[in-house]
Amino acid sequence: MPAADPADLLVWYDRHRRRLPWRAMPGERADPYRVWLSEIMLQQTTVQAVKPYFERFLTRFPDVESLAVAPQDAVMQAWAGLGYYSRARNLHACAQVVARDHGGRFPADETALRALPGIGAYTAAAIAAIAFGIPAAAVDGNVERVVSRLIALEEPLPAAKPHIREVTQAMVPQARSGDFAQAMMDLGATICTPRRPACALCPWMVACVARREGLQESFPRKAKKAPRQIRYGAAFVAERADGAILLRTRPSSGLLGGMAEVPGSDWRADYPLSQAILDAPCEARWRRMPGIVRHVFTHFPLELTVFHARLDRQAGAPEGMRFTGADELADEALPSVMRKVLAHALPQFGAPADKGGGKREPASRKRSGKKDAVEK
DNA sequence: TATTCGTGGCC
DNA sequence: TGGCCAAGAAT
Numbered sequence: 392m393p394a395a396d397p398a399d400l401l402v403w404y405d406r407h408r409r410r411l412p413w414r415a416m417p418g419e420r421a422d423p424y425r426v427w428l429s430e431i432m433l434q435q436t437t438v439q440a441v442k443p444y445f446e447r448f449l450t451r452f453p454d455v456e457s458l459a460v461a462p463q464d465a466v467m468q469a470w471a472g473l474g475y476y477s478r479a480r481n482l483h484a485c486a487q488v489v490a491r492d493h494g495g496r497f498p499a500d501e502t503a504l505r506a507l508p509g510i511g512a513y514t515a516a517a518i519a520a521i522a523f524g525i526p527a528a529a530v531d532g533n534v535e536r537v538v539s540r541l542i543a544l545e546e547p548l549p550a551a552k553p554h555i556r557e558v559t560q561a562m563v564p565q566a567r568s569g570d571f572a573q574a575m576m577d578l579g580a581t582i583c584t585p586r587r588p589a590c591a592l593c594p595w596m597v598a599c600v601a602r603r604e605g606l607q608e609s610f611p612r613k614a615k616k617a618p619r620q621i622r623y624g625a626a627f628v629a630e631r632a633d634g635a636i637l638l639r640t641r642p643s644s645g646l647l648g649g650m651a652e653v654p655g656s657d658w659r660a661d662y663p664l665s666q667a668i669l670d671a672p673c674e675a676r677w678r679r680m681p682g683i684v685r686h687v688f689t690h691f692p693l694e695l696t697v698f699h700a701r702l703d704r705q706a707g708a709p710e711g712m713r714f715t716g717a718d719e720l721a722d723e724a725l726p727s728v729m730r731k732v733l734a735h736a737l738p739q740f741g742a743p744a745d746k747g748g749g750k751r752e753p754a755s756r757k758r759s760g761k762k763d764a765v766e767k
Numbered sequence: 768t769a770t771t772c773g774t775g776g777c778c
Numbered sequence: 779t780g781g782c783c784a785a786g787a788a789t
Contacts, residue, residue: 433785440775440784474773477788511787531785549768576785585783586778617770646772687780689772727774 395541395598397564397571403594404574409581411438412445414573421569423497423522424455430514431482435475438580444473455497458483459490467649467724476650476726480643481509499523521569528560529572533579539611540583543600547612583607621692623662626655626684626729627671628697628736632704634717636733637672646688651723653732654712658693667696673709675700684735686728693728699736 405417413429415421428448432441451469452458458466463483470479485508489497497518498504505515516527530538535548538555546554564571582593590602601607629637636653643649654672656662671677680697687693708714715723720733720740733740 430785435773435784435786437775437784472774474775475786477772478786481787509787513786517785529785532783533785573785580785648772687774689774690770 393598395562395595397562399594400574400578401564401567401570404570404577407577407581408573409438409577412442421522423518425449426518426522427485427497427510427514428482430517431478431509432473434478434514436473440473444470455486455489455495458486463649464724468722471650471724472727472730474727476648477644478509480649484508485510497522499525501525501527517572520563520572524569526563526565526568527572528556528563529575530556530559531576531579533576533583534559536585536611537575537579537583537595540588540601540607541595541599543604543606543610545612547614549614551611619691620660621694622658622660623694624656624658624696625662625664625667625670626653626695626697626732627677628653628699628733629672629675629702629706630699630737631702631706631714635714636717636720636737637702637708637712638715638723639712647726647728649724650726650729652726652729654709655695658695664696667698671698672712673702673706675702680736682735684728684731686731688728695728695732697732697735 408414408417411429413421413425429441429445432445432448448469451465452461461483463480466479466483467476470476470482473479488507489495499519499522501515501519504510504518505512510518513529513531517529517531519525519527520529530552535552535555538544538558539548539551542558544551544554559575562571578593578595582589586608588607590596590599590607593599593602596602599607601610627637631637638651639654641647641650641652656667656670667679668677677698677700680699682697684695684697685692686695706714717739725733730740
């Protein structure tokens with residue numbers, strides 16, 4: 392059996408590489424700031440989702456310095472909707488460390504990169520290889536899939552990671568290590584896909600053990616994951632006479648850390664609706680909105696009952712909360728789940744987030760099959 | 768080593 | 779329709 396030759400992958404890459412906003416032209420040096428920013432955004436996030444955020448970030452924060460001196464609120468607002476918000480906090484912290492301790496330049500060293508906030512083993516290797524040409528092995532989910540198929544690795548993930556890393560490191564070429572890293576990811580994203588891989592188009596088809604046995608779709612082996620339990624809660628949309636909405640900021644760590652939200656209850660496995668009125672942020676004529684808001688986080692699904700109340704113009708915000716004008720809601724760091732809540736309570740707020748979900752039709756909502764809201 | 772941490776798209 | 783998946787990191 393022929394071994395997988397990195398040169399064959401690079402030949403394939405030169406012909407089929409994806410053109411992405413953060414990539415340099417062939418033969419040109421990639422900008423470390425762009426590489427870093429894109430790598431952080433791409434952690435567990437699809438290319439399609441990242442593209443508009445990447446462009447917006449570059450416009451608002453053209454370089455490390457501008458990001459370092461920006462208020463944290465501005466960074467969280469620009470990140471709102473992308474998810475995994477600790478990335479945004481670490482991104483900001485990392486920019487400040489680079490500005491203060493490294494003269495505004497990313498270190499051209501894998502170990503030094505690894506020490507920066509938000510940069511783990513994969514991202515350090517990716518930046519080292521792509522931005523600085525260091526022969527580092529950037530092992531992400533794509534590479535794990537490609538390599539585990541290539542050698543038909545029976546050991547399940549994540550235990551197999553060290554082994555996969557060794558095999559990958561041994562293949563990294565001294566020249567073009569950045570292209571090799573990106574080629575591996577392009578191969579995983581376009582050919583060696585999780586389902587129905589296009590083996591006939593793969594430069595490593597002949598070398599691939601899993602393919603030879605017709606078992607490519609069964610790799611990588613994976614340990615089974617823990618079951619998720621649904622949680623319930625209440626959310627309160629207080630609308631002042633001038634249209635302003637009562638908001639607060641979540642604690643800086645943990646779920647949706649540092650993001651804005653409407654006041655609400657804890658999210659628990661058991662939440663009797665009779666409890667809701669006790670969790671309201673203030674006294675008012677709370678009205679329960681028909682239906683519920685559903686949202687799915689990585690480790691649990693959530694169902695929120697939404698309450699709405701109108702407050703008069705003089706109403707003051709309770710301790711630790713604030714009113715935000717209707718026309719300023721878009722400037723708040725509201726995560727998607729809160730945009731759903733606002734859209735549910737305020738017809739004028741429109742569709743949640745900025746995605747292609749399109750218009751909701753409250754009147755024609757079906758009884759079942761709704762992801763975001765169902766009657767109850 | 769195992770959890771925690773978002774979101775949207777896909778079949 | 780629900781589970782899986784996407785350029786992982788921090789704890």
